[in-house]
Amino acid sequence: MQNQVRRTYHTDVKIAAAIGCLPLNLRKAIPKSTLHGFRSRDHSSCVGAEYSQVLAHSALLREIASCKAALAVASAVIRVVHLVRSLSVTFDSVSRIKSPELRSKVVALVRRLSGTLSRDRILSILGLSRSRFFSWARRNADCRSSPLSLCRRSYPNQLTSKEVRTIKTAFSDPAFAHWPRSSIAWSLVHSGRLSANVATILHYVKRLGLDGMHGVKKKSRKRGSVAAQRPNQAWHLDVTVVTTTNNLKAYVQILIDSFSRRIIAWKASTEISGLHSVDLLRSAFSQLAEAPQKSVSLIVDGGSENNNRHVEAYLASVPVKKLIARIDVSFSNSMIEAVNKILKYRYLFRKPIPDLEHLHDTVASAVMDYNARPHYALRGLTPDAACQGKVFDEAEYRQRLQLARKQRLLTNQSEPHPCLPWDDTAAEHHEPPAMEKTS
Template sequence: MSKCYSRYHTNVKLCYSLGIEKQIFPKEFLQEIPKTTSQYWKKKNNLEYYGSQYEEIAQCTTEELKLIADNRAKQMRKTFVSFLKVYFMIIELIDENKFKQIIKSNYRQLVPLIENLISVTQSKNLILKFLKISPFQFGQWQKMRRYECKESLIWVCYKRESRQISWTEIITMKRLLKDNKFLHWSSGSVWGKAVKDGKISMSIQSWYHYAKLLGLGQNRKKFYKKRKRISVRAEKPNEIWHMDVTRFKTSDGNWAYIYTLMDNFSRRILSWNVNHTLSGKISLKSAIVEQFGNKNMETDNIDLIVDGGTENNNINIHEFIKNCKVGIYKKVALKDVSFSNSMIEGNNRILKQTYLKDKTLNFEELENYLDHAIDEYNNIKPHYFHKIYTPTEIYNQPELKNTKLYFEKLNKERIVHNKNYSCGKVCP
């Protein structure tokens, strides 16, 4: 049986003979060619070769090589080659991403120089490609430089870029993020409260962006050990509950045990209590009485997710659930179900690291303080997961969960405000 040989296009051979094949052809194509074959490219003179689909690219390169090799371009060739050597060395030394960052950080000084170079060479796309700048990005930089205004956080004139957040909103943002009442809130919760109260009109992404520009976001960052996210989500209130306990050392040196019971859907703390000893029954009983009273709810089943500790798995808890008028099915995390109890564990971390950190309280003071803290968490502070709404609002009105935020009215007011803003300069 005869062996089938591939035939290659002349341009493929030429590029190999010039030593530029790696710059022209895809790696996958080059790997298909036997190493010994490249030694005999010039001996073949057939009209049809394998690889003819790359003829246009290779022919273009050939024409360019002819121009570069012309003696009349000797000095220009030396200059261009020297430029390329320096250019590629810079890219290799400082890394391409760092190179892009340097260009980005110094765009104000570089834009006029780049504009002048483009004007001289009449090769905008080539120049921008060399500098690793997209045409869109360069257009934005030109706009920002042309309408530069130091009054704006993004350095662009309010009149010319009227959709940016207004100076009034910047002042409001600074005041809210520096307000002592909200220093223990997350930045996202402050945003939700501000939007809800009609004080600002921007998406949470814009809020984070401007907070970073203002230098107001870093001190709120809390670095937690990365944990596996919970894999269960309820579709309505009172479908899944989570119960957990954490402890706090009081001023007399004793441990106080803080029990919390949370609704999965709304993130609302349904019940809580502080005890000198471990007793989950009290918290569970309080939640049932508060949410359902004495109604018979056996047909409405609730999955109760707990950890594997004895405080949640004992005869008292089992007997209470068995005799309870509400249908409760207790499930141990990572044992009876595949997911963890991280939702309420995360909430307890927030409680300890945000509210109780560095606090010196006796048992009675701890109870009073928790009453205030949990009321704020449930009823005042918007939960980041619910955008501008509190856990209690979502618990009582589940339909708010799918509410989309519209800023159209406030955005129109912002545009009008920005167009009427005066920084003392005469805009072109």
């Protein structure tokens, strides 16, 4: 171990420190304990003190030092006033600045003037609280260890690096290319790969820039439909048109369960008729383990494929009550229309479909994937699971979140290298934060 060199100080330096006339740069270079010793010692009692030129003019030196300090303070205040004027705001509205560029200017000035005025005094002039200033300063110097740009030790509640990598892997997986963001998030929760709130997961997805990979542009509109309380209480039947690349007009007809959103039966053909609707209903009844105790409500539109003698004859032999949307009921058949859009925009329209045979294969694959993916309205349950009667365990889910939060706090607080990038991509796209000089 290398011994430190013991410094010796000129007597005038000691006296200047005692009377408060020591320059700032020299005062910072002296250890605090040594400086305290200089200030607490009475040099006037030393032998030969009457020959000291510094002590002889101590009163004058104190006055000069006081004037210099006052001048420095006045200069600092003037710079603060100039900054506020340049920002085109008043002192009362500095704390409400939204622009990141303007906030950076405020943070930079406070740091520059902190050697002349105390930081708290400057913040008081600007009307800023310490918490708001530190929040602005953190945004000005992002931390590469987290997509949120927040230090893991200072903010241990955030997801760990391992959990963030799990999110990135899942949302970059081609197997989930047709899934919406909420379905992928719920699949992470139900599979046990991640214990976090779905809203938190989606927030990280947005910060990682992965939200555009699973989005579908659509117009928002008010919807209404039957409120089913159990599987097979109500069904929806509808048809949509798909044109293949060889200009073949095909009809894809589907039947879904209102409660579970599960596609029970489907059919793709070049023609549409009531016989196809009967085939779908017959297929749906064949999948039931037992006959329904109450009549199933069948919501259809006014199309000829749903309202004809073939359909009416079959419905007379089964416990089904047909309801025409906007005629027998006030609402539309929007639930199955939404499923049709999912099939087309997330599956069918994402790849070329040359002919009817390829359309059959694509629809079959899409229906299987749709029924097996988590659904947001079902609290992450898949349509298959909900149709089988599975119920989301809210208490167990909350307990998992609490346990994961405790483990996350321990992991982030005990991180040996908290400022390392959370992955290689973060290291490539982020500059290391500048070290702040402290006095």
